[in-house]
Amino acid sequence: MQFGKGCHLHLIDGSAFIFRAYHALPPLTRKSDGLPIGAVSGFCNMLYKYVEANTGPDAPTHVAVIFDKGSHTFRNDLYDLYKANREAMPEDLRPQIPLTREATIAFNIACKELAGYEADDIIATLSVQARDAGGRVTIISSDKDLMQLVGDGVEMLDAMKNKRIDRDGVIEKFGVGPERVVDVQALAGDSVDNVPGAPGIGIKTAALLINEYGSLEELLDRAGEIKQPKRRQTLIEKRDQIELSKKLVQLDCNTPLDFTLDDLEVRDPDPETLLEFLSGMEFRTLTKRISDQLGVDAPAIKDTDPRGAEPEAADAPADLPFAPETYACIRDAQALEPWIARARERGYVAVDTETTGLDEMRVDLVGISLCIDSGKACYIPLGHKDGSDDLFGSDNLAEGQMPLEQALDMLRPLLADPSVMKIGQNMKYDAKIFARYGVTVTPYDDTMLMSYAMNAGLHGHGMDALAERYLSHAPIPIKSLLGSGKSAITFDRVPIDDAVKYAAEDADITLRLWELFKPQLHQTRVTTVYETLERPLSPVLARMEMHGIKVDRDTLSRMSNAFAQKMAGYESELFELAGHEFNVQSPAQVGAILFEEMGLDGGKKTKTGQWSTPADVLEDLATEHDFAARVLDYRQLQKLKSTYTDALQDHINPDTGRVHTSYVQTGANTGRLASTDPNLQNIPVRSEEGRRIREAFVAEEGKVLLSLDYSQIELRILAEMADIPALKQAFKDGLDIHAMTASEMFDVPLDQMTPDIRRRAKAINFGVIYGISGFGLARNLRIPRAEAQGFIDRYFERFPGIRSYMDATTQFAKDHGYVQTMFGRKIHTPEINAKGPGAGFAKRAAINAPIQGTAADVIRRAMIRMEDAIAGLPAKMLLQVHDELLFEVDADRADDVIARARDVMETAAAPALHLSVPLTVDAGQGQNWAEAH
DNA sequence: TGATTCACG
DNA sequence: GACGTACGTGAATCAG
Secondary structure (H helix, E strand, O other): OOOOOOOEEEEEEHHHHHHHHHHHOOOOEOOOOOOEOHHHHHHHHHHHHHHHHOOOOOOOOEEEEEOOOOOOEHHHHHOOOOOOOOOOOOOOOHHHHHHHHHHHHHOOOEEEOOOEOOHHHHHHHHHHHHHHOOOEEEEEOOOHHHHHHOEOOEEEEEOOOOEEEOHHHHHHHHOOOHHHHHHHHHHHOEOOOOEOOOOOOOHHHHHHHHHHHOOHHHHHHOHHHOOOHHHHHHHHHOHHHHHHHHHHHOOOOOOOOOOOHHHHEOOOOOHHHHHHHHHHHOOHHHHHHHHHHHOOOOOOOOOOOOOOOOOOOOOOHHHOOOOHHHOEEOOOHHHHHHHHHHHHHHOEEEEEEEEOOOOOOOOOEEEEEEEEEOOEEEEEEOOOEEEEEOOOOOEEEOOOOOOHHHHHHHHHHHHHOOOOEEEEOOHHHHHHHHHHOOOOOOOEEEHHHHHHHHHOOOOOOOHHHHHHHHHOOOOOOOHHHHOOHHHOOOHHHOOHHHHHHHHHHHHHHHHHHHHHHHHHHHHOOOHHHHHHHHOOHHHHHHHHHHHOEEEOHHHHHHHHHHHHHHHHHHHHHHHHHHOOOOOOOOHHHHHHHHHHHOOOOOOEEOOOOOEEOOHHHHHHHHOOOHHHHHHHHHHHHHHHHHHHHHHHHHOEOOOOOEEOOEEEOOOOOOOOOEEEOOOOOOOOOOOHHHHHHHHHEEOOOOEEEEEEEEOOHHHHHHHHHHOOHHHHHHHHOOOOHHHHHHHHHHOOOHHHOOHHHHHHHHHHHHHHHOOOOHHHHHHHHOOOHHHHHHHHHHHHHHOHHHHHHHHHHHHHHHHHOEEEOOOOOEEEOOOOOOOOHHHHHHHHHHHHHHHHHHHHHHHHHHHHHHHHHOOOOOEEEEEEOOOEEEEEEEHHHHHHHHHHHHHHHHOOOOOOOOOOOOOOEEEEEEOEHHHHO
C-alpha cells in the first residue's frame, strides 16, 4: 500500500523501550549460558504488548522501531560536550543491544537506524514525510525532545502512562506550542543531554520570554529591552551558546534515509522466525503464550524447573498477560482445599482481603483472594449480599458462598504456619482484619514495604502505581465496582462475578510484584533495611493500632463548647471592627479587609491572586491592629475545635471506647512514620490552650500513661555523622547544647549566657538540620537577612565539619541520585540535579534526609525490640510520635517499664552502630498525656 | 481538586 | 540585585 491519506504511521522509540526494560527488570540471565537477557526479555514483552494492543480499528498501517546508532552524531561535531555527561552503558546491557534489533526483526517490524543521526532525527524525518503525504503519525515515546514534532496529525503516546500527548499536552509541558518548543529548550538547556542553554533560565522563564517576544531570534535581537539586569546580561553575553543550543535540540527533518514510508507497512510476524528467536532466548512463558495463540508448536526449551521458596527468576513476571476471566471463584471447601495444598507445597502464598470499608477496626470481611502461581488466582466470596432486604432491613447473604467460619478454619493453620510465607500489599491492613476474626497472619512479606525500602523518594508504593510501573498493567479501578460520591456502594454489594476479577487480580499482582522485588532487594543492597527495619515493624504497628488509646469524650465535648463560645465572641468583635459581616475562615476575605478596606501594608498575594494571610504576617500586624490579633485568636480556636476536639470524638471506636490511629509505614520518604485517621502525631502541645487537649488522652482506671522521648536526637546524629568534636564532647558531658553552641559562636561564657543568645543558637542548630539558608533563618528569628547570614557564616567558621558534611552529602546525592542513613536506608533525590528553584528544595531535603532518617531508624529499632523487652509486664506500647513513645501500664509497675523502655531506646543503635554520642531519653508519667509528657 | 493554613517532630 | 527557600508530615476549609 502506498503511504498516503488514511494511513497511520507508528514510530516507536526503540532506545526508550530498551532502557525502560533494563531498569524495570532484575538482571536476568539465560539459564543455559548466563547471557544477560533481562532487557531483551522486557523489550520483547513490550513489543508483544504493543502488538496486542494495536489490532483494533485504529490499528496503524505502517510501523517502525527506530534506534540510535553509535554514540557519535552530527551534534557532537557542533558541540563536543553534547551528551558528554552520560554515564557509560552498563556492562550487562551492552551485549543485549543487538539482540533487541533481532527481536524487532523477529516480530517482523521494520527496524531502522542511521549512522551519524539520533533516532529522534529519523523519527522527525519520517513524521514530516508522513504528514506531508496526508497521513497520521503516532510517536510512541515520552521523550520531551520529540515534542517539537507534535501537531497537524502528529501525536505522541506515552506507552508507560498510556497517555496521549497532543498540542495541549506540549503546551502544558513547555508553556508554548510545538513550533516554539526548540526556542524554549534552547534557552532552558538540558542537563541530561548536556545542552548548555542560558544559565539561570529554566523552562518557566524561557516560556515566559518566548511568549513575550514571539520567537527566540526576536528575543535575542531585542535582549537589551529586558528589565531584569542579570537576565538581560545573560541573553546578550551567552547569545552564541543559546544559538548553539538551539541547533542541538532542533531535530533534523531531512536525514538521508535509504528507505521510504512504503517499506514500513505493517506485516504479520512469521511464526517460525518469531518462536525460534523467543525460544532461543529461553523466554518460556512468552514463547508458550505466542505459540498457543498462533496454534503452532514451539521449539523446545531446556527445562530446569527450580523448586523452593525463592520465586522463579528467569520468567519475568511481565511475561504473562492478565486474564481476569480465568480467575477462580471458590464456593466450597472442596474447591479451597487444593489451593491450601499448593501453598504448602510452594511455601508461599499471596493473600488479599476485601472489606466493607477502610477502617480496619470496624469493617466486615467480605472475601479473601489467594495467588500462588502468577496468572492463577482465586477469590473466596464470604460476605456478599444478594440485594434483597429481609424483615429487619438488612440484606441476606448471596447464594454460593462458603460459610465464613468454615473458610477461616481452613485458612487459619496456613496463615499462621511459620514455614509458609504470606505475601501481601500493605499486609498490615489485612493482618488487622484477620486478627479481628481470630486469625493470625505470620510470617509475612509486604510488597509495599519492599518497594519503599528500594525506592523511597522515587515514586509512591500503592498497588496501582507499582502495577503500572513494574508490570505495565493498570489494575481494575475499585471505582468501577463501587462507584463514587454518595451513590458509592460497599464491596459486599458488588456482584460476586465482578468481585472475583477485581479481588483475584490484586492477589495476582501482589505475587508478581513479590517475584520481581525479592531478587531486587539484594541487588539494590537494601535487604538489611527491609529485613531489620521494615518487615519486623509492620506487625508491631498493627498491634499498637489495634490497642488504641483511651480518649475521654466528655473532656473533648466540654472543650468544644468552650471554644465555640469564645469563637462566637471573637466573631462578633471582628464584624464590629470590620464594619460588616464576613467569613472569618476565608483568608481571601480577611486579606481584603486588612489590605484593601483598612489599607494596611505588608500584604502579599498568593500565586492564585488571593490575599495571603498566614500567621506570621498577622502576628506582625497584631501589635498595632486588634483585627489581626482577633483573627489569630479565632483561627487558633477554630483549628483546635475542628481538627481536635470535634473530629477526635468521631474517631472514638464504639466497641473499644478508644481511638485507633493508622500508621503509614511508607508515608514519609525519610523513614519516619505518618499517622492518619486520626493523625495522633500532631496533637497540640506548643500552646497552653492546645496542650489541654492532651488531657483527654487518658489511661484506663488503675493505669498510667508513660511518655519516653529522645532528647535532641537529630542534633546528636548530626554531631555523629558530621563528626564535630566540640558537639560530640558537649553531648558526652551532658551540656545544654544550645547554650554551648551560643557560647562558641558568640564568645559568651556559659555562665553569662542570656536566654536571647541561647534562643538564636537554638534556631541555628535547627536550621542546620534543615539545610540552613540566610533567608530561612532570618524569617525564623525575625532579623535582617544579612545578620542571619552573618550568624551562619560564623557557625560554619566554628564548626567547619558541618559545612563539609553538607557539601559531601549534596555531592553524594548528585553522584548517586540518593542519600543514605547510617543504617543503610536509601532516600532517593531525583530532583537534585534539577535546575531552577527546585534545586534548592532538593538540596535541603538531601541534607536533612540522612539526619531525620537515621533518627527514624533508631526509634524503629527500639520499637521492634520493645515488645520483647516489656513482655511479662502489664504494659502496652500505644503511640509513636517521631522521637517519643507512649505506653499504658499498671500504675504500680510504671517505674519498671520506664527502666526497661529507656534502656531499649538508649541502646537502639547497637549493635549495628556504635555511636560515640550517647542517646538519652527523658521520661514522664501521669493520668493523661499532658501530665506524662 | 488544589490551594491555604496550621497542628506536630 | 531577579527569584524563592528552612526539613518531614495530615487534616480542615475555602474556592473554583
